[in-house]
Amino acid sequence: MARLGMVINLDRCIGCHACSVGCAVSRGLPADDRWSHVKEFSSGTFPDLEITYLPTLCMQCEKPLCMAVCPTGATKIDEDGIVTVDADECIGCGSCETACPYGARTVIDSVDSNHGEAGPTEHEAHHFVAHKVGVAEKCTFCADRRSLGEEPLCVKTCVADARVFGDLDDESSEVSKLAAQGKALLESEGTIPAVYYLYSGKNDLDEVFSS
Secondary structure, eight states: OOOEEEEEETTTOOOOOHHHHHHHHHHTOOTTOOSOEEEEEEEEETTEEEEEEEEEOOOOOSSOHHHHHOSSSOEEEOTTSOEEEOTTTOOOOOHHHHHOTTOOOEEOSOOOOTTGGGOOOHHHHHHHTTOOTTOEEOOOSOHHHHTTTOOOHHHHHOTTOOEEEEETTOTTSHHHHHHTTOBOTTGGGOOOOSEEEEOOSSSOHHHHHHO
C-alpha cells in the first residue's frame, strides 16, 4: 500500500498563489471555501529582512484529529492514506473544522459566487452542484486527477517547481528521500502529516503558520 505525500521546497516558492488560485478555480469552490492557502511572514529589518512564503493544504495526517472527533465516522482514511469526508454521513457539526490544527477544513454554510451579484459564472454553476451546505470539505490531493494518473493541480501549476508528490512509503521515490530531509508543521500535535517542507531560512515555520 502507498502513503501519498508531498514535499514543498520553500526556498523555491515565490508566493505567486498559483497553487491556491488554481485549486479554487479548478474545484469551483464557493466564495468562503478554500482548500489551499499561502501565508507570508517577514522578520528583521532592512537590509536584514527575511520573507517566507508558506503554502498550506490538508496535511493528510496519519493520525488526524479531525477523524478522532467526528461523531458519525464521516471522516475516513483511504488506502492511499488520504483523509476523506463522506458527504452522506457528515452532519456539519463543525467538530472536525475546530479540531484540525492546520485550518484545512470548511463546513459549507452557503454556496455563493466569487463574483458577487455578477455570478455565478457558467464555470461556477457547473461545479456548485458538488458543494453541499452543511457538509465539511477539504483537499484530497486532487482525487479526480489522481484517478486519471495525473498529479495534484497545485503540483502541476507551481511555476517554481517547488512541489514534489508521490509515495512516501517507497524509499526509492524522490518524495520519500526529500521528506526525510524535511520538516512537518506542528509536529507536537502528533498528527504525523504527509506534507513536508524544505527550508534553509531562519524563520520558524510553526511561527510562520501561526502568524
